[in-house]
Amino acid sequence: MSLSNAIVVEDVVKVYPNGVRGVGGVSFTVRRGEIYGLIGPNGAGKTTVLRILATILQPTSGSARVFEYDVVKRPEEVRKIISYLPEEAGAYKYLSGEEYLEFIAKLYSSSESEARETRELGAEISGLGDRLRDKVRTYSKGMLRRLLVARAIMVKPKVAILDEPTSGLDVVNAVIVRDIIKRAVREWGITVLLSSHNMLEVEYLCDRIAMIHRGKIIAEGAPKELLEDHGVDNLEELFVRLTGERT
């Protein structure tokens, strides 16, 4: 594994206990400090790949490594250096936003002062101000997502794994979340692996992307290069051309 690689996924296959094939032989590499996007329609297998990298699921075959740690053999080590934001994530509704950030910060910190700094950074990233003192259950969907993205970034993980980070958000909140992701890479050198079915967003946000379809990668590269290589105007057009489907 090259030292410049943050994530290496090799021929990963995942078949669920009920026989459903989640992914069928996916391989890709994410370089350090880049934003890498897995794009594809709902059910393409993006979330399965992210869950495998987040050590929640185990691949049926193939291997996946995060900063040289194998996700199956060294899951505890992987969990220390990643921060995973599921698509349908929530937070403890009877805690305040501040207490939730503090809870997460303490799990990643070795001292009280470090935890306090982490929590303060989270509060700043979220931009929720005084609303952080309110219970999470009073938050709107946009506020909750900003809190969760801040939670994922404030611990300065080596790799942030974000599943559909802007899904279901209004334009303003989506822009705020995208800015947080850009800032994470720029200021703290965090490697970001995200998934999205919003291909225009990915085109704007990601350094490189992989198009995933029916559990397999059908195209990979920098968005601009892919568009030029295939002579299309945007990634949606490219996806339709490659799959022969109208999505």
Next chain:
Amino acid sequence: MNAFTVFLLKELKSIARDPKIIIGMIIAPIILVAALYGFMGSAMKQQIEEAARASGSVTLIDLDHGNWTQSLVKYLEAIGLNVTYSQKDAAPSISEITELMEEGAKILYVVPGGFSRNLTEMTTGAVECYVLMKSLSFIEMGVVSAAESYIKSFSESISKSILINMGVPESFAKYPVLSSSRVVLAGKVFGSPQTLVNLVLSLSLVMPLLVVMFIAFVSQYAVMAMAVEKEEKMFETLLSLPINRTTIIAVKLLVSIIIGLATMGVYAGIFMWFFSNAVSSSFEGSPQGQAGISGESINLFELVKPESMTLILIGLASVAIFMLSLLMLVSLFAEDVRTAQTFTGIVTFPVAFAAYAAMFIDIAVLPPSATIAISMIPVLNTAMSIKFSVVGDASLAALASLSNLAYAIVTVVALRSIVRSERVFVAKLSLKPPRRLFKKYGSA
């Protein structure tokens, strides 16, 4: 601060603020129990006072007009009763008796004609005893006993007086034959059979009751413990955090135990208050208050060796952990809180059943294979372990405790194994119709 403490504090904070848990598990039960005990206390106090009043007064209708009837009246007054005396020449009708009792004392004695003559001639005399009953309660049954005991006591005093007048020593006149009961059990002799049986029965009842109460109190929390993480959509995140998954389970188990013990403490407090104030104060004013259980006290450790008691306590703790782990397993696979709660009964109902089945099992008549099987059935064996220890079958008592310990270890290990694998995320117990993970592109 380590991950265990951080997660424990988070858990306690969430619980303390969750109105479902606070109201459902603490406030509502406390109000219900306090209201129940309050009602019971008030009702019991009223009944005891009524019983004291009723058994403290008697009406006596004298058809005899003889000296022995006067002796009876004096005797009743001497033991502290308020006697309403009336002489009549004809036996009262039922309606007259009812009317008299409705207006006055609930106990009515009718001394028939010839009563004194019979006693003087040393022929048995008879007194008709009537007790007015309205509610058929235990307290009214006590009044019946009191009514009979007054006459019996008078009868004994007559016998004693006659014998003493004949020169018989008082002690002999009272009890010419005394019995001294002994029980031989497991190679030991015990002096008070009733006390021994009461002690063993109450321990056999208390042991499973403790488990049943504990499980009843913690089941709602334990079964929701992981399901609530799913409902709050924190489960997936939690599995990816740098916290040992065994720690998560350990914290959830610990919080279950804390809740169980705290709730039991609150209930025990209400119970003790109830008996120390509401009930005991009522007994103080009762003329029948002296009617208690008497007998030699038996030291528990005379019955059960300290090492056996240690094993029993280990078994008790083990069965509680075993049950909690089972509930937690249900919680792990339940997709939401509703599903988890629905499955609670599957775990808790057999506990209550097993706990009280022990009361109906006679180990003396069972073949060895059956007793061995019983000693390995969780909860049931906890209830039986005291009996096993008392009858001196240390091997069965040990088997009961150790099998519970084994079940606890197996379920905790299973829990740990599941929580460390992807099964914790993939396996589901749901009341909702199954849905495909990948609606569009997934292929079987």
